[in-house]
Amino acid sequence: MRWATFDCFGTLVDWRHGIRTSADLIAPGQGARLxxxxxxxxxxxxxxxPALRxxxxxxxxxxxxCADEKIKLNDDDASVLGTTLPYWPVFPEVAAELSAxxxxxxxxxxxxxxxxDLIAETRRRLPVPFDAVVTSEDVGAYKPSDAHFEAFRCSYEPTTWxxxxxxYFHDMVPAHRLxxxxxxxxxxxxxxxxxxIIQQVLPDLGGLLATVENA
Incomplete structure (x- = not known):
C-alpha cells in the first residue's frame, strides 16, 4: 500500500487566513499583527x-x-480560534491534487x-476522504515530536510512504530525522x-502527484 500523509493546517487549510480573519473579529484591523x-x-x-487540548x-x-501587542482580550473571546477553525478555507488546488x-x-x-473533534469538523470541508487520521490528542504530543509518525507507522505499516x-519545523525536521x-x-x-533536510519542494500542491511518485 502506498501512503501519502499530510499535515492539515497550513498545508491543506489556510491556517494564516483563518487566524488573521478570526483575530479581526475580536480586534478589528489587528488581525495581521496578531x-x-x-x-x-x-x-x-x-x-x-504536550497533553493540552x-x-x-x-x-x-x-x-x-494580545498581551504582546497590548490588545485587550475579553475572557470569552479567547476561544475565537477554536470556534472558527472548522470554517477556515481549504486552499483552492487541494481538491484536484488529492483527487489525482x-x-x-x-x-x-x-x-x-x-x-x-476539531479535525472531524474540518474533514467535512476537505474535498476528498482520508483513510487515516493521527491527532495530537491520540498521541499526547505535538509535532515536531516523532509521536505522530511513529503511531502511523505502527498502525499502518506502510510499504511506500x-x-x-x-x-519545515513541525514536519520536515521530524520526517528527516525518521x-x-x-x-x-x-x-x-x-x-x-x-x-x-529538503528532498522535494513545491510552492503549493500543484503537480503533487508527479512529485510524490518521484520522492
Whole structure:
C-alpha cells in the first residue's frame, strides 16, 4: 500500500487566513499583527503542555499574542480560534491534487496537531476522504515530536510512504530525522535552516502527484 500523509493546517487549510480573519473579529484591523504574534507563541505553549487540548493551545497562544501587542482580550473571546477553525478555507488546488493521488492508488492520511473533534469538523470541508487520521490528542504530543509518525507507522505499516507538509519545523525536521521521504509545500517562500533536510519542494500542491511518485 502506498501512503501519502499530510499535515492539515497550513498545508491543506489556510491556517494564516483563518487566524488573521478570526483575530479581526475580536480586534478589528489587528488581525495581521496578531497572526505574527500568535505564530511566535504557539509552539512554546505546546512544548510546555504536550497533553493540552489544541483548542486550549489556540486560546493561550492568542492571550499571549494580545498581551504582546497590548490588545485587550475579553475572557470569552479567547476561544475565537477554536470556534472558527472548522470554517477556515481549504486552499483552492487541494481538491484536484488529492483527487489525482487517490485516482492513482495512493492512500491518504492526516498527521495533525489538532484534537479529534476539531479535525472531524474540518474533514467535512476537505474535498476528498482520508483513510487515516493521527491527532495530537491520540498521541499526547505535538509535532515536531516523532509521536505522530511513529503511531502511523505502527498502525499502518506502510510499504511506500511520503509525507507532505508546509511546516519545515513541525514536519520536515521530524520526517528527516525518521528518514521518511518528504515534500515541502513552501507556501511562504521560506529559506530552510538546513538545505539537506529538503528532498522535494513545491510552492503549493500543484503537480503533487508527479512529485510524490518521484520522492
Amino acid at each position: 497572526l505574527e504574534a500568535y505564530s511566535r507563541h504557539e509552539h512554546a505553549v505546546q512544548a510546555e503542555s 489544541y483548542r486550549h493551545v489556540l486560546a493561550e497562544a492568542l492571550r499571549r499574542a 493521488l487517490r485516482a492513482a492508488g495512493w492512500h491518504l492520511a492526516l498527521l495533525t496537531n489538532c484534537d479529534r 511520503v509525507h507532505v507538509a508546509q511546516s 528518514d521518511i521521504p518528504r515534500v515541502w509545500i513552501n507556501r511562504q517562500g521560506e529559506r530552510p535552516e538546513d538545505e539537506k
